[in-house]
Amino acid sequence: xxxxTEGSHAVAEAVALCRPDVICAYPISPQTHIVEGLGExxxxxxxxxxxxxxxxSEFAAMSVAIGASAAGARxxxxxxxxxxxxxxEAVYNASGLGLPIVMTVANRAIGAPIxxxxxxxxxxxxxxxxxxxxxxxxxxxxxDLHIQAxxxxxxxxxPVMVCMDGFILTHAVERVDVPEPTDVxxxxxxxxxxxxxxxxxxxxxxxxxxxxxxxxxxxxAHAKQLSALEHIPRIAAEFEARFxxxxxxxxxxxxxxxxxxxxVALGSVIGTLKETVDxxxxxxxxxxxxxxxxxxxxxxxxxxxxxxxxxxxxxxxKSFCVGLGGVVSTDVRVALSGLQLHxxxxxAGLGGRAITRASLERMLKDAVADRLAPLTFLDLDWRIVExxxxxxxxxxxxxxxxxxxxxxxxxxxAKVA
Amino acid sequence: xDQQVKFYQTGTFTVGNRLLSPELRTVQASTARSNSLxxxxxxxxxxxxxxxxRYAIDAAMRATSKRLIAANATGCLEVFSTPYPESSWQLPWxxxxxxxxxxxxxxIAAALHVRALKSGRTASDVRVIAQGGDGGTTDIGFGxxxxxxxxxxxxxxxxxxxxxxxxxxxxxxxxTPPAARTATTMAVGxxxxxxxxxxxxxxxxxxxxxxxxxxxxxxxxxxxxxxKVERAMTIRxxxxxxxxxxxxxxxxxxxxxxxRLARLARETGIFPVFEAERGEVTRxxxxxxxxxxxxxxxxxxxxxxxxxxxxxxxxxxRIQDEADxxxxxxxxxxxxxxx
Numbered sequence: 001x002x003x004x005t006e007g008s009h010a011v012a013e014a015v016a017l018c019r020p021d022v023i024c025a026y027p028i029s030p031q032t033h034i035v036e037g038l039g040e041x042x043x044x045x046x047x048x049x050x051x052x053x054x055x056x057s058e059f060a061a062m063s064v065a066i067g068a069s070a071a072g073a074r075x076x077x078x079x080x081x082x083x084x085x086x087x088x089e090a091v092y093n094a095s096g097l098g099l100p101i102v103m104t105v106a107n108r109a110i111g112a113p114i115x116x117x118x119x120x121x122x123x124x125x126x127x128x129x130x131x132x133x134x135x136x137x138x139x140x141x142x143x144d145l146h147i148q149a150x151x152x153x154x155x156x157x158x159p160v161m162v163c164m165d166g167f168i169l170t171h172a173v174e175r176v177d178v179p180e181p182t183d184v185x186x187x188x189x190x191x192x193x194x195x196x197x198x199x200x201x202x203x204x205x206x207x208x209x210x211x212x213x214x215x216x217x218x219x220x221a222h223a224k225q226l227s228a229l230e231h232i233p234r235i236a237a238e239f240e241a242r243f244x245x246x247x248x249x250x251x252x253x254x255x256x257x258x259x260x261x262x263x264v265a266l267g268s269v270i271g272t273l274k275e276t277v278d279x280x281x282x283x284x285x286x287x288x289x290x291x292x293x294x295x296x297x298x299x300x301x302x303x304x305x306x307x308x309x310x311x312x313x314x315x316x317x318k319s320f321c322v323g324l325g326g327v328v329s330t331d332v333r334v335a336l337s338g339l340q341l342h343x344x345x346x347x348a349g350l351g352g353r354a355i356t357r358a359s360l361e362r363m364l365k366d367a368v369a370d371r372l373a374p375l376t377f378l379d380l381d382w383r384i385v386e387x388x389x390x391x392x393x394x395x396x397x398x399x400x401x402x403x404x405x406x407x408x409x410x411x412x413x414a415k416v417a
Numbered sequence: 418x419d420q421q422v423k424f425y426q427t428g429t430f431t432v433g434n435r436l437l438s439p440e441l442r443t444v445q446a447s448t449a450r451s452n453s454l455x456x457x458x459x460x461x462x463x464x465x466x467x468x469x470x471r472y473a474i475d476a477a478m479r480a481t482s483k484r485l486i487a488a489n490a491t492g493c494l495e496v497f498s499t500p501y502p503e504s505s506w507q508l509p510w511x512x513x514x515x516x517x518x519x520x521x522x523x524x525i526a527a528a529l530h531v532r533a534l535k536s537g538r539t540a541s542d543v544r545v546i547a548q549g550g551d552g553g554t555t556d557i558g559f560g561x562x563x564x565x566x567x568x569x570x571x572x573x574x575x576x577x578x579x580x581x582x583x584x585x586x587x588x589x590x591x592x593t594p595p596a597a598r599t600a601t602t603m604a605v606g607x608x609x610x611x612x613x614x615x616x617x618x619x620x621x622x623x624x625x626x627x628x629x630x631x632x633x634x635x636x637x638x639x640x641x642x643x644x645k646v647e648r649a650m651t652i653r654x655x656x657x658x659x660x661x662x663x664x665x666x667x668x669x670x671x672x673x674x675x676x677r678l679a680r681l682a683r684e685t686g687i688f689p690v691f692e693a694e695r696g697e698v699t700r701x702x703x704x705x706x707x708x709x710x711x712x713x714x715x716x717x718x719x720x721x722x723x724x725x726x727x728x729x730x731x732x733x734x735r736i737q738d739e740a741d742x743x744x745x746x747x748x749x750x751x752x753x754x755x756x
């Protein structure tokens with residue numbers, strides 16, 4: 001049904017359509033509206049039977065989901081930012097145990113300095129956790145990916161993270177087609193666990209594994225992710241056949257066919273990039289966008305196939321590997337190994353810094369002219385960076401960094417508008 | 418049987434199963450017991466935790482007709498029972514992490530409840546136990562434990578308390594008693610061993626959550642321990658059982674002294690054995706023959722620095738004072754008996 005609704009609320013409806021048995025809720029912005037929406041559906045009886053559990057931390061949220069999933073329940077939770085880090089030990093545990101939990105990550109920066117706005121640092125910190133990571137470009141795709149995620153998770157017996165940009169998507173009110181329950185029921189069969197805690201057939205789950213088999217267990221997780229490279233497009237195709245929409249899949253190109261320059265990106269910024277590409281195309285600049293929907297598993301072959309005809313690749317990412325540069329670009333480089341392409345990493349939008357069309361256009365023109373630095377920080381205010389560096393060089397007790405910078409910046413609003 | 422059996426009639430602390438009618442005998446006395454923690458595991462000789470876990474889980478298995486699932490924290494119990502690919506557990510069992518056994522228990526209980534509702538029942542007949550050592554309970558798992566308590570989730574949490582992190586090599590936990598030597602509270606300096614005035618009493622904290630049932634027990638009194646497990650399994654909601662389980666390795670005690678030390682912990686007043694419901698003590702195991710704390714402490718090398726020519730009589734007195742306070746607080750002596 002088409003409706004004008006908030007991204008979080010639409011996701012709550014989509015998750016409810018998947019008939020989860022257990023939902024663990026712990027508040028953290030910008031994810032809160034999702035579990036609030038689900039809590040209301042459970043409390044009102046609209047989603048039943050379902051256990052909605054207000055836990056005491058994100059670590060408990062994932063732990064309760066682990067117990068529920070191991071006991072045969074379809075389990076769901078949502079988190080962001082510090083919350084994802086706080087549950088990190090359990091995040092790894094869920095995938096190590098092969099439990100098909102689905103979790104929304106409403107992508108948000110990680111502190112310090114504390115920052116509630118969007119970037120991809122949180123999900124990227126868990127890229128090696130064994131979870132599959134799907135990134136939504138729009139709220140419609142966020143809705144659709146959740147429905148696909150439960151199917152994918154349960155077919156593989158591996159957990160799936162659906163990543164959607166905090167605030168930009170979670171709090172945006174726009175048109176979303178929320179599927180009909182009968183269609184979702186037909187698409188997503190009831191959960192049939194591979195392993196379950198059952199007194200009629202007792203098993204021990206989570207035994208200690210030493211050097212004799214640990215590598216093999218870890219490899220099997222990798223093998224499952226490799227097989228997901230086939231499952232993900234198939235499930236996306238099944239979804240399209242039933243719901244009439246293209247959502248998910250591994251990667252999606254936009255005006256890439258004859259593109260000399262292709263920008264690679266994840267999440268909602270793809271929308272802004274498409275508009276920028278349209279504008280540049282109107283001026284005769286041959287650019288395209290490659291959106292990565294499946295970041296884990298990373299679709300090496302699909303990325304290579306999409307990029308190998310280009311002359312240069314710009315990876316625009318909302319994540320930052322301190323001491324190296326890009327996170328996503330490192331993976332893209334693996335996909336392009338052996339190809340002689342100009343490669344640029346553009347770190348953008350950290351902590352909610354607006355990524356404007358004007359900035360993207362300027363950056364892409366520099367890229368096309370090969371004037372771009374290999375590692376570029378989009379719209380970085382060098383003035384205040386240099387002032388702080390100078391301060392630290394002059395004074396031992398130079399004070400808290402963030403406060404110094406804010407004092408130098410003056411008004412904050414000018415930076416986020 | 419009409420007549421109430423009085424234990425200890427042999428003149429020792431032997432409970433004497435053979436003096437009881439079959440239905441009053443312990444689960445452990447039955448060859449038909451589930452033997453939930455099967456032989457072949459790697460626990461040390463004289464391990465109190467292995468005994469406590471088998472006693473507790475076997476009793477729970479009988480109480481639930483083997484409709485039971487256990488979640489286990491990381492620690493000795495998990496490591497010695499499940500060296501891959503072997504497992505001693507004769508029931509569905511899961512180990513997730515060190516600090517989340519209570520939360521995993523909550524998740525299992527939630528899953529079982531939904532399944533029960535789907536099949537038209539109001540509650541699941543399958544019950545849940547979460548268990549861990551004192552480190553996994555009183556320290557790293559404390560947040561999850563408190564959360565499980567306050568939500569009154571339908572889980573029995575059992576803490577096997579051997580008063581330190583034994584699995585990692587005997588480091589101090591918040592359950593380590595004052596003056597005890599551990600690898601991180603060394604028996605050196607002017608105040609050797611664990612400091613006085615630190616640590617936490619989780620049974621009393623559990624009571625403060627006003628959960629339906631809290632009990633303490635030791636491996637020295639099998640009847641009492643089993644009865645508490647069975648009582649716990651008659652109740653829905655959050656329940657907590659704290660079992661003192663001596664550790665020969667960590668305590669520096671003889672492996673044949675595990676039961677004796679557990680009994681002395683109770684008879685000195687150092688470890689009060691009681692039951693509480695909704696935050697109020699409902700029953701205590703009275704001290705039968707009171708003994709000074711020295712008798713409990715002396716056989717344990719972790720307290721060796723308190724004795725001898727360079728001993729610490731002042732610290733011994735403080736430990737005695739704390740035992741005396743327990744005796745007063747929990748009314749551990751019969752009215753009129755010699756204090």
